[in-house]
Amino acid sequence: MYEHLLNPKSVAIIGASKDERKIGNVVLKNLIYYGYKGKIYPINPKNEVIFNMRTYPSIKDIDDEIDLAVITLPAQLVPESVKECVEKNVKYVIAIAGGFSETGEKGKELEEKILESIKNSNTRIIGPNTVGVYLPKSKVSTALTLPDRTALPGEGYLAFISQSGALGLLTMDTISEYGIGISAFINLGNRIDLSETELLDFFKEDENTKSIVLYLETFKNGREFFNKAKQIVKSKPIVVLKSGRTDAGAKAASLHTGALATNDNIVEGMMKQAGIIRAYSETELIDYGRALGYQKPLYGDRIAIVTTAGGLGVITADYVSSENNGVGLKVARLSNKSKDDLKNVIVPFGSIENPVDLTADGSTDQYDKVIEILNRDENVDGLIVYALFQTAKVDSSLMDVLEKHMKGKPMVVGILGSKFGKQMLLEAEKRGIPAYPSMERTVKAMKVLYIRGKYLEGRDIK
Amino acid sequence: MYEHLLNPKSVAIIGASKDERKIGNVVLKNLIYYGYKGKIYPINPKNEVIFNMRTYPSIKDIDDEIDLAVITLPAQLVPESVKECVEKNVKYVIAIAGGFSETGEKGKELEEKILESIKNSNTRIIGPNTVGVYLPKSKVSTALTLPDRTALPGEGYLAFISQSGALGLLTMDTISEYGIGISAFINLGNRIDLSETELLDFFKEDENTKSIVLYLETFKNGREFFNKAKQIVKSKPIVVLKSGRTDAGAKAASLHTGALATNDNIVEGMMKQAGIIRAYSETELIDYGRALGYQKPLYGDRIAIVTTAGGLGVITADYVSSENNGVGLKVARLSNKSKDDLKNVIVPFGSIENPVDLTADGSTDQYDKVIEILNRDENVDGLIVYALFQTAKVDSSLMDVLEKHMKGKPMVVGILGSKFGKQMLLEAEKRGIPAYPSMERTVKAMKVLYIRGKYLEGRDIK
Numbered sequence: 001m002y003e004h005l006l007n008p009k010s011v012a013i014i015g016a017s018k019d020e021r022k023i024g025n026v027v028l029k030n031l032i033y034y035g036y037k038g039k040i041y042p043i044n045p046k047n048e049v050i051f052n053m054r055t056y057p058s059i060k061d062i063d064d065e066i067d068l069a070v071i072t073l074p075a076q077l078v079p080e081s082v083k084e085c086v087e088k089n090v091k092y093v094i095a096i097a098g099g100f101s102e103t104g105e106k107g108k109e110l111e112e113k114i115l116e117s118i119k120n121s122n123t124r125i126i127g128p129n130t131v132g133v134y135l136p137k138s139k140v141s142t143a144l145t146l147p148d149r150t151a152l153p154g155e156g157y158l159a160f161i162s163q164s165g166a167l168g169l170l171t172m173d174t175i176s177e178y179g180i181g182i183s184a185f186i187n188l189g190n191r192i193d194l195s196e197t198e199l200l201d202f203f204k205e206d207e208n209t210k211s212i213v214l215y216l217e218t219f220k221n222g223r224e225f226f227n228k229a230k231q232i233v234k235s236k237p238i239v240v241l242k243s244g245r246t247d248a249g250a251k252a253a254s255l256h257t258g259a260l261a262t263n264d265n266i267v268e269g270m271m272k273q274a275g276i277i278r279a280y281s282e283t284e285l286i287d288y289g290r291a292l293g294y295q296k297p298l299y300g301d302r303i304a305i306v307t308t309a310g311g312l313g314v315i316t317a318d319y320v321s322s323e324n325n326g327v328g329l330k331v332a333r334l335s336n337k338s339k340d341d342l343k344n345v346i347v348p349f350g351s352i353e354n355p356v357d358l359t360a361d362g363s364t365d366q367y368d369k370v371i372e373i374l375n376r377d378e379n380v381d382g383l384i385v386y387a388l389f390q391t392a393k394v395d396s397s398l399m400d401v402l403e404k405h406m407k408g409k410p411m412v413v414g415i416l417g418s419k420f421g422k423q424m425l426l427e428a429e430k431r432g433i434p435a436y437p438s439m440e441r442t443v444k445a446m447k448v449l450y451i452r453g454k455y456l457e458g459r460d461i462k
Numbered sequence: 463m464y465e466h467l468l469n470p471k472s473v474a475i476i477g478a479s480k481d482e483r484k485i486g487n488v489v490l491k492n493l494i495y496y497g498y499k500g501k502i503y504p505i506n507p508k509n510e511v512i513f514n515m516r517t518y519p520s521i522k523d524i525d526d527e528i529d530l531a532v533i534t535l536p537a538q539l540v541p542e543s544v545k546e547c548v549e550k551n552v553k554y555v556i557a558i559a560g561g562f563s564e565t566g567e568k569g570k571e572l573e574e575k576i577l578e579s580i581k582n583s584n585t586r587i588i589g590p591n592t593v594g595v596y597l598p599k600s601k602v603s604t605a606l607t608l609p610d611r612t613a614l615p616g617e618g619y620l621a622f623i624s625q626s627g628a629l630g631l632l633t634m635d636t637i638s639e640y641g642i643g644i645s646a647f648i649n650l651g652n653r654i655d656l657s658e659t660e661l662l663d664f665f666k667e668d669e670n671t672k673s674i675v676l677y678l679e680t681f682k683n684g685r686e687f688f689n690k691a692k693q694i695v696k697s698k699p700i701v702v703l704k705s706g707r708t709d710a711g712a713k714a715a716s717l718h719t720g721a722l723a724t725n726d727n728i729v730e731g732m733m734k735q736a737g738i739i740r741a742y743s744e745t746e747l748i749d750y751g752r753a754l755g756y757q758k759p760l761y762g763d764r765i766a767i768v769t770t771a772g773g774l775g776v777i778t779a780d781y782v783s784s785e786n787n788g789v790g791l792k793v794a795r796l797s798n799k800s801k802d803d804l805k806n807v808i809v810p811f812g813s814i815e816n817p818v819d820l821t822a823d824g825s826t827d828q829y830d831k832v833i834e835i836l837n838r839d840e841n842v843d844g845l846i847v848y849a850l851f852q853t854a855k856v857d858s859s860l861m862d863v864l865e866k867h868m869k870g871k872p873m874v875v876g877i878l879g880s881k882f883g884k885q886m887l888l889e890a891e892k893r894g895i896p897a898y899p900s901m902e903r904t905v906k907a908m909k910v911l912y913i914r915g916k917y918l919e920g921r922d923i924k
Contacts, residue, residue: 102809149882150852166822167773169852170878174899177880217776239789243773248793249780255770255813280787281777281902282878310718311705312630314679315743318711325742331710349565351717360628390612390631416632416744420611437636440743 002202004091006184007138008067009038012059014043014081015072018050021123024143034139059088066090070142075099077278079113086121092144095128100190102129111192130189131165157210158289159203161196163188163217179426183208193219197228204232211237211293212345213285217244217253227273233275237292241279242267268410275455277448291445294434297453298410300381304374305355306388308362313355319443327447338377345369363393368401375408383411384446389420403431410449414442464664466553469600470529470647471500474521476543477534478504480512486534488606496601522549528552532604537561541575548583555605557590560662562652564591564720573654593627593649618643619672620751621657621665625650625679633744641888645670657682662694673699673755675747679706679715688736699754703741704729737917739910753907756896759915760872763789764794766836767817767846770824775817781905789909800839807831825855830863837870845873846908865893872911876904914916
């Protein structure tokens, strides 16, 4: 059933229009622009030809199954339109317009009418008051983005569910610069019907999804969500950025989505119990989702650090081990055997202690051998490797080395720099290697692998 | 005196070579490549012509004043070379080679010989074991960077002092992507002579420098440094990333630079007393330096937030007000007058409460009016403004609006996104507007303005 939403074979645009200022024009244009390969059915009561396409006066005039209908009409016309969708047995309906419960009592009545229409039907509603969905695999975007202003990411393994449309679009714009892809983006909007809880089930089944990240200001039904999440996290990691966690934030959330605050201590406790990883920013949300989706859990807290720049080793050792300004893991003490082996690989003025420092003399081949040695060391649980391309003996073939060692112990990679470094970050992403452009982000990504490992072991979470 | 180092009129390369694998070749080439406009004197004992330039057999053969000599010879030849520089009355000497005290007793003896030579002279040493300096205004770089691998930043207002060369170069590479410039970069190396303390004085005088950022694993003389810093911070902000703050980090630092650890609680206390802002990562180091260099201190903790995306307002309100995962400031309660005024500017479904939400309907003109209103509100001490370019009514002229309001209350700007957003981040940097590509970084930048304000008021630092 979820395929009809995540990979629709047919999309109807209700309110398709010639007028470029109308949402129905933009949504139709975007379907064409992004190259949607399924069947497109523009609905236009005047039966006009739009973008050289035949239109239909009503959805009921279409002689085909409709997986997804996008209602681009203003709020007051939505209930009637939904009713027709139900009669047509449309699987999913996205209602884009605002002007519903978020604006007051009258809007709330409109929502109740919609819910009345779909009762006992197979039709499900996304929204209203939503930018809808962005499905890179199917090439469907119902968001009103301007292509020269907002970039959308390519195909990837992250499922992204967001209560807020703008936060979702801004985050997708940001990550697209780093070649980070998504399996699907769904904006819940007022979520009168389809909720984050059911979507967890969808993405559990979706084989393109390796981890699920959510931005929520409230839970539609917290108890159901956490019960469901507890099941899902066993196979797929879940990361939640839950805002409104402070009094000031909760007040802001109530103004934004009419949300009622939940005591954040309760939320925090529920997340831990359900094995959900908590993010506090849009950056963490995606960083953690990628680490957990691309890499295995970390069972044990002893981290080895590999660098060609000594300063990075020192700062990272601080971040790894500090409880206050750091993640509270341990800098592994390498075995004597490892140190002997490292001595044969690294120049004498390098460091065979952890952090292992290859120095500016380090080469791609040395990286390979060093990672190999650390993967064999029983005192090491996970690796933080800085792939630094600023020195002469390291080149892009280091990415092959790192990809090979993805089979080894849990590893996260830090790549600092702009020109060549940025290219290599993109390359890492293509290969599913979790890589980050700063030390702090690299170390924090390691930490969430540890939290997940702890959870899966059924031990206390630190 | 400091001008001879920060803006040298003449540079001698001791060990200039035709051999492309030699440091003396790369340093000379880089001087030409970056377009150094002063006089270049290559020193080569065989008197060869290199890059079509006449060379001199010894520095003593040059009939000119030498501001800066770069010794590119191996460690054992450095003491003799320094002696000649002293005889020539060279102002500053950079000794690049490693192989000194960081490698053991023999290297330490070489350092002592150098110190003996410069005793009672006017010649000062930078290093040894250093990548030297990068001076974008003078277009001098002694670092052995490969231009296709490492980008160097343009001219700017940050003075960057680093004990570690690689950390410095990696950080400069990273920030150059965002158009962030520096006034000078100086790598201390083994700092047998010139120290971070004296450099504070140099940059206090340097009119191109607005704030000073340092990466240190140890202090050459902590007491002197903090005494000096306490004087300097009154006119120019200082940010320090001091690593080796944990046991694991201190051990790593001792392997890296032979550093002896200082108890971090003492360091922390001294920093607070001296009014130094502490950074914990390379990102914070530069972020904070820019905020403090570009923007006035914040006197008061009541922050107004402006956004066109409600979700950003909620997350930011959390970050601003949370003590645990946030910075512990306050979300300002706007005056009734402000709310009335905002009502006349913002659409009815926006928010006239703080965070002020213009919604996707927000325009450049609305930003202008809203910031104006908040600047007049006595309940507001500082502003966090998200400049979001994803919606139709906001365009690049928003940068003019923000630049105008740099005259108002302390303001930091968040710009999320990739394509257009990235361009606008670059534009903000050109105009000296402190702007950041994530919410967390934006909020933390605001916090350091507050810490500085508190310090300057002579009150306790939170």
